[in-house]
Amino acid sequence: MTQREPVVRVRELRKSYGRLAAVAGVSFDIAHGETFALLGPNGAGKSTTIEILEGYRDRSGGEVSVLGIDPQHGGLDWKARLGIVLQSSGESGNVTVLEQLRHFAGFYPNPRDVDEVIAAVGLQEKAKTRISKLSGGQRRRVDVALGIIGRPELLFLDEPTTGFDPEARREFWVLIRRLKAEGTTILLTTHYLDEAAQLSDRAGIITGGALIEIGAIHEIGGNDARVPRVRWRDSAGVLREERTKEPGALVTSLVTRLEGEPTGLEVIRPSLEDIYLELVRDGGTVEEVLA
Numbered sequence: 208m209t210q211r212e213p214v215v216r217v218r219e220l221r222k223s224y225g226r227l228a229a230v231a232g233v234s235f236d237i238a239h240g241e242t243f244a245l246l247g248p249n250g251a252g253k254s255t256t257i258e259i260l261e262g263y264r265d266r267s268g269g270e271v272s273v274l275g276i277d278p279q280h281g282g283l284d285w286k287a288r289l290g291i292v293l294q295s296s297g298e299s300g301n302v303t304v305l306e307q308l309r310h311f312a313g314f315y316p317n318p319r320d321v322d323e324v325i326a327a328v329g330l331q332e333k334a335k336t337r338i339s340k341l342s343g344g345q346r347r348r349v350d351v352a353l354g355i356i357g358r359p360e361l362l363f364l365d366e367p368t369t370g371f372d373p374e375a376r377r378e379f380w381v382l383i384r385r386l387k388a389e390g391t392t393i394l395l396t397t398h399y400l401d402e403a404a405q406l407s408d409r410a411g412i413i414t415g416g417a418l419i420e421i422g423a424i425h426e427i428g429g430n431d432a433r434v435p436r437v438r439w440r441d442s443a444g445v446l447r448e449e450r451t452k453e454p455g456a457l458v459t460s461l462v463t464r465l466e467g468e469p470t471g472l473e474v475i476r477p478s479l480e481d482i483y484l485e486l487v488r489d490g491g492t493v494e495e496v497l498a
């Protein structure tokens with residue numbers, strides 16, 4: 208596999224559970240070193256897609272290549288090149304954080320330094336604590352540590368920061384940026400749209416098993432979805448709002464018209480969350496049943 212070939216290549220992927228088309232013809236690529244976010248409401252098909260890419264679930268149709276291999280035929284060597292943080296934590300053991308990480312590091316040919324990984328996820332104080340005694344958010348950090356201990360080329364992060372406090376989430380972002388700078392390719396799912404905007408190069412939005420939008424984070428939704436709103440209070444104190452592609456010109460005209468600084472002036476650009484909600488509202492709901 209050369210660096211120019213996509214690390215992940217998905218074509219017309221389909222997965223049915225009985226009559227339910229959980230994934231109904233999804234196609235996307237993830238390039239080397241890219242962070243790609245798969246976004247969508249509960250039950251949209253994100254975890255099903257990711258689990259197929261990880262080799263944990265069979266597909267009903269379509270083509271999939273991950274690091275040049277079909278996940279249905281990926282052996283141990285291939286698995287060792289992946290880092291996986293599943294949606295729900297399996298970590299509740301009676302061993303300490305340090306013991307668990309040392310144990311898992313032994314499975315990989317070129318693992319990261321265990322102490323460095325513990326520090327990177329902010330668990331230095333808890334290294335000698337049994338995992339069963341950790342809080343939910345701290346256990347989630349252990350999951351993340353186990354996902355990166357093997358120095359993966361491709362890291363799957365399925366809702367990695369659920370249960371993190373705001374400070375831990377920011378620290379996690381720093382860690383992900385560092386992994387990205389080292390060249391790690393990352394597939395992320397998250398319901399925190401600010402997290403997706405902070406970390407990802409591109410995103411795909413999936414609803415009812417279909418990809419309804421895909422593109423660079425700063426282009427998702429197209430130009431019209433990104434038109435800013437200008438808010439101010441008029442001379443009678445009434446709140447006014449106008450959408451305009453030229454907020455600067457509007458503000459200048461307001462200053463002239465109001466003969467000074469407009470009260471409560473705000474120029475608001477739609478966030479990824481605003482754009483996502485608009486797209487998902489238009490894109491229909493969760494379940495698409497086979498005819």
Ligand SMILES: Nc1ncnc2c1ncn2[C@@H]1O[C@H](COP(=O)(O)OP(=O)(O)OP(=O)(O)O)[C@@H](O)[C@H]1O
Nearest residue numbers: 224229247248249250251252253254255256294494
């Ligand atoms: N093993 C299964 N058997 C039957 N249906 C399933 C199975 N796993 C998932 N589904 C269904 O497939 C659809 C997609 O589920 P999936 O877990 O991929 O969604 P998701 O986008 O990851 O959702 P969330 O954001 O809640 O994690 C849902 O309707 C779900 O109920």
